[in-house]
Amino acid sequence: MSAPVLRLVLGDQLTPSVSALRGGDPKSDIVLMAEVAEEASYVRHHKKKIAFIFAAMRAFANELSAAGWRVDYVRLDDPANTGSFPGEVARAIARHNPAALVTTEAAEHRVLAMQQIWAETFSLPVSVLPDDRFICPKEDFFAWAEGRKSLRMEFFYREMRRRTGLLMDGDQPTGGQWNFDSENRKPAKGDLFMPQPRRFAPDADTTAVLDLVADRFADHFGDLEPFWFPVTRAQAEEAVAYFLKAALPRFGDFQDAMLRGEKFLFHSLLSPLINVGLIDPLDLCRRAQAEYQAGRAPLNAVEGFIRQIIGWREFVRGIYWREGPDYMQRNALGATRTLPWMYWSGETDMACMAEAIGQTKEEAYAHHIQRLMVTGNFALLAGIDPHQVHEWYLAVYADAYEWVEAPNTIGMSLFADGGILGSKPYASSGAYIDRMSDYCRGCAYDVKDRTGPKACPFNALYWDFLQRHRARFEGNPRMAQMYRTYDKLAPDLREGLHAKAAAFLAHLDAHGTDRKA
Numbered sequence: 001m002s003a004p005v006l007r008l009v010l011g012d013q014l015t016p017s018v019s020a021l022r023g024g025d026p027k028s029d030i031v032l033m034a035e036v037a038e039e040a041s042y043v044r045h046h047k048k049k050i051a052f053i054f055a056a057m058r059a060f061a062n063e064l065s066a067a068g069w070r071v072d073y074v075r076l077d078d079p080a081n082t083g084s085f086p087g088e089v090a091r092a093i094a095r096h097n098p099a100a101l102v103t104t105e106a107a108e109h110r111v112l113a114m115q116q117i118w119a120e121t122f123s124l125p126v127s128v129l130p131d132d133r134f135i136c137p138k139e140d141f142f143a144w145a146e147g148r149k150s151l152r153m154e155f156f157y158r159e160m161r162r163r164t165g166l167l168m169d170g171d172q173p174t175g176g177q178w179n180f181d182s183e184n185r186k187p188a189k190g191d192l193f194m195p196q197p198r199r200f201a202p203d204a205d206t207t208a209v210l211d212l213v214a215d216r217f218a219d220h221f222g223d224l225e226p227f228w229f230p231v232t233r234a235q236a237e238e239a240v241a242y243f244l245k246a247a248l249p250r251f252g253d254f255q256d257a258m259l260r261g262e263k264f265l266f267h268s269l270l271s272p273l274i275n276v277g278l279i280d281p282l283d284l285c286r287r288a289q290a291e292y293q294a295g296r297a298p299l300n301a302v303e304g305f306i307r308q309i310i311g312w313r314e315f316v317r318g319i320y321w322r323e324g325p326d327y328m329q330r331n332a333l334g335a336t337r338t339l340p341w342m343y344w345s346g347e348t349d350m351a352c353m354a355e356a357i358g359q360t361k362e363e364a365y366a367h368h369i370q371r372l373m374v375t376g377n378f379a380l381l382a383g384i385d386p387h388q389v390h391e392w393y394l395a396v397y398a399d400a401y402e403w404v405e406a407p408n409t410i411g412m413s414l415f416a417d418g419g420i421l422g423s424k425p426y427a428s429s430g431a432y433i434d435r436m437s438d439y440c441r442g443c444a445y446d447v448k449d450r451t452g453p454k455a456c457p458f459n460a461l462y463w464d465f466l467q468r469h470r471a472r473f474e475g476n477p478r479m480a481q482m483y484r485t486y487d488k489l490a491p492d493l494r495e496g497l498h499a500k501a502a503a504f505l506a507h508l509d510a511h512g513t514d515r516k517a
């Protein structure tokens with residue numbers, strides 16, 4: 001019998017048609033999958049995130065075995081497990097003596113760099129194949145970006161609409177507009193009919209993973225249980241069907257809303273599943289489009305949803321690969337403050353921060369506006385070191401992988417890339433949070449107050465941030481109005497705002513939280 005081909009599948013490549021498996025011979029080739037400690041702990045990932053990935057990997061290994069593949073699966077608690085990809089590939093080569101190694105390129109620079117030297121390390125033919133589960137190949141993004149003065153998601157998105165034909169009538173966008181975002185900014189009210197996520201009871205395999213994670217990663221951030229994520233392809237399909245029916249119709253209207261005690265609103269919660277490969281993003285968008293065509297979901301909802309996936313998701317990936325590995329070190333605004341302890345403890349008198357961090361701890365989930373306009377906005381205004389913020393986001397969310405997390409954090413949220421991803425920082429005072437949520441009503445701080453003892457910290461920090469970075473942003477047409485407003489403030493109010501911001505930041509530095517000492 002001739003030597004087998006070893007086909008390595010990584011934890012976010014759980015797709016039967018992934019390039020590493022395509023064209024393989026299930027009978028003679030060997031699929032290698034390995035749970036490695038290095039990947040689970042190079043940042044201290046949330047317990048639920050580790051459990052989700054290992055459980056989904058084990059389910060995928062079962063799926064492949066049922067389809068006739070020979071799967072060599074290395075569990076984390078296998079005593080011989082070396083704890084790293086190179087170590088596990090080396091051991092598998094020794095076990096199987098393969099003729100070649102085939103793998104799909106990793107989704108982040110760090111792991112791709114490992115793959116690129118394997119041919120030399122192992123003296124074996126190694127194919128690192130493109131990951132074509134994305135809609136826009138990297139090279140096409142680079143070609144689109146080449147020569148442009150600035151990269152704006154909206155123009156890239158229109159290209160993706162034309163390329164996929166999604167919501168297109170000939171060469172025109174359905175409904176006569178590319179973007180219906182202006183309809184998608186309604187605040188929400190508590191509603192008995194608010195859909196709650198479809199929850200899945202852990203099966204025996206997932207329960208074994210939960211025990212393992214409880215044992216090995218007890219000191220990582222976050223609650224492990226209750227664990228209810230879908231982990232099999234069939235469960236992922238159920239989650240998609242449920243979202244399309246129960247939440248998509250109102251996804252658009254309340255996309256930016258935040259409500260106390262309502263962690264999910266009308267969001268899909270599908271990002272962890274898409275990012276590991278349990279859901280095909282283009283197929284998901286086609287199904288969302290079909291809901292519009294059947295009259296079951298309005299255009300503003302479906303367009304908004306599709307834009308997040310073929311627009312934002314693909315755009316941030318393009319930026320990640322174009323900008324290179326040093327992107328994670330960017331710090332255009334020179335922010336150096338240490339990440340306050342409250343990001344880990346959730347202990348703060350700021351109701352918005354407590355809510356966003358609290359649910360992150362419980363669920364490894366917060367929706368986009370919580371990430372951007374609460375925890376991200378605070379980090380931006382308070383001048384927190386972008387690399388520390390990046391590592392926090394990478395650790396705490398179940399959907400976090402560097403290619404998608406870093407551009408959202410370093411670029412969109414913190415403007416640490418100097419404006420590559422977005423044309424202006426997403427900075428706002430407490431007024432935005434008050435408009436889009438009910439958090440302020442139950443907060444120890446007063447959102448209307450700017451300098452008093454109970455003044456909302458976001459207010460003084462916002463004006464202080466603008467003034468601190470005046471030289472950089474004053475000439476930005478999208479920020480001119482903010483500076484005009486600042487200049488109209490009475491001089492003693494301006495002074496009071498800067499003094500308030502300085503006192504708050506000094507307290508934050510001294511105590512690691514804004515809790516009164």
Ligand SMILES: Cc1cc2nc3c(=O)[nH]c(=O)nc-3n(C[C@H](O)[C@H](O)[C@H](O)COP(=O)(O)OP(=O)(O)OC[C@H]3O[C@@H](n4cnc5c(N)ncnc54)[C@H](O)[C@@H]3O)c2cc1C
Pocket residue numbers: 266267268269270271272274275305308309312313314316366367368369371372376393394397399400401404405406408409412413
């Ligand atoms: C600071 C910060 C960090 C983030 N880190 C991550 C991350 O690590 N992983 C991640 O998948 N998303 C990240 N996002 C984007 C976004 O917040 C999440 O994709 C979204 O909240 C996931 O929840 P959902 O599936 O319910 O999304 P929905 O609101 O239902 O949106 C539908 C889908 O659109 C995609 N999407 C939406 N917004 C974005 C975006 N800005 N970038 C890329 N894809 C998007 C996701 O696949 C998502 O599942 C981050 C955003 C910010 C501001």
Ligand code: SF4
Pocket residue numbers: 349350351352353429430431433434439440441443444445446447456457458
């Ligand atoms: S008052 Fe300020 S700190 Fe409190 S919830 Fe509102 S925005 Fe957040």
